Amino acid sequence: MNLFETIREMGHQQVVFCHDDAVGLKAIIAIHDTTLGPALGGVRFWPYASESEAFTDVLRLSRGMTYKAAISGLNLGGGKSVIIGDPLRMKSEALLRRFGQFVESLGGRYITAEDMGVSVRDMEYIRMETAYVTGLPEEMGGSGDPSPVTAYGVYLGMKAAWKKLTGTESLKNVKVLVQGLGKVGMALVELLHKEGAFIYATDLSAAQLEKAQAEFGIHPVSPDAWYTQPVDILAPCARGGILNADTIPHLQCAVIAGSANNQLADEKLDSYRLANRGILYAPDFLINAGGLINVYTELEGYSRSRALARTEYIYEATLRVLSAAEQRGITPHEAAMQLAEERIRSISTLRTRTSQPNLSLSIA
């Protein structure tokens, strides 16, 4: 793999390789773009099959964070980091603290947070060496579980998409299928229940289904029937890659609006497959940005009500993206990417006229 060619193609500003034999640390921090503000993104501790796989993953994920922050109107750039290795075998206080020192050495250009393979306890160690950490649990003075805020954003994005399609934003009696009754899916079901939607739901866990049935009167659907059930709105809240050449032809819904990351197996092809079937797709990275908005709010001194108020921006942003897609004759996914790029470009001209990017979010 040609490292610099790949970095150039993906448009990254800086990629930092962190190595310390004494503690067994091999990590990569990728800073994609800091035009709008410091690059924020979680640290993933993962047993990658190869170093090139880790490199590709960190570049892809950090770039995704740039678009998510930009389309959400946040003054944040995109970053991500990966620690290479088996977290069960390799994790130690020294390794995590050493990683924290590398984050600190970047002086705030990169802010880290929890991701796959990293626990709250691990974040505590990283936090011992750097202030550039967010998304901490409440007991550590942080914002705690972001899922209710994420669910609120998905709910508002869903209402905006429904409004675009039907002229009304009310979901009363609208048939919604929620796939995945985890932290986000269950909170979304609660909001939909309050609004009087007719809720179908599916989960691999019978216990979660029973809970949702008892508390919110959902109608259970078997896990493999999610893409054939006739509904108005499908809300994928379980895992990525589920919208693909195999599933899209069978879908019987008018709108897709859910929290799962990377729902489109192939961003370009599958967003066109959905458009060709006349299905309105609310881009995942736009409507699931509540979690990012939550940790952004933590950087300023957390207030749940401020995080929720900021999340309300997702409603307008979704309408704007869907209208731009219509006007430009492109898919909503492409429109969201274009609007994000346009925002970065317009702020970058501001920066060249007024010198430096704003990398100075106050960190408590």
Ligand code: NAD
């Ligand atoms: P979670 O692990 O709490 O819940 C996922 C649920 O999906 C579980 O109940 C699991 O049993 C179920 N599930 C898994 N595979 C399934 C399948 N094939 N069919 C039906 N159900 C299945 O996760 P979460 O925090 O609720 O996140 C859900 C999705 O939203 C993930 O893709 C996550 O990356 C994304 N997301 C979450 C947040 C957040 O704030 N938690 C923010 C942005 C994006």
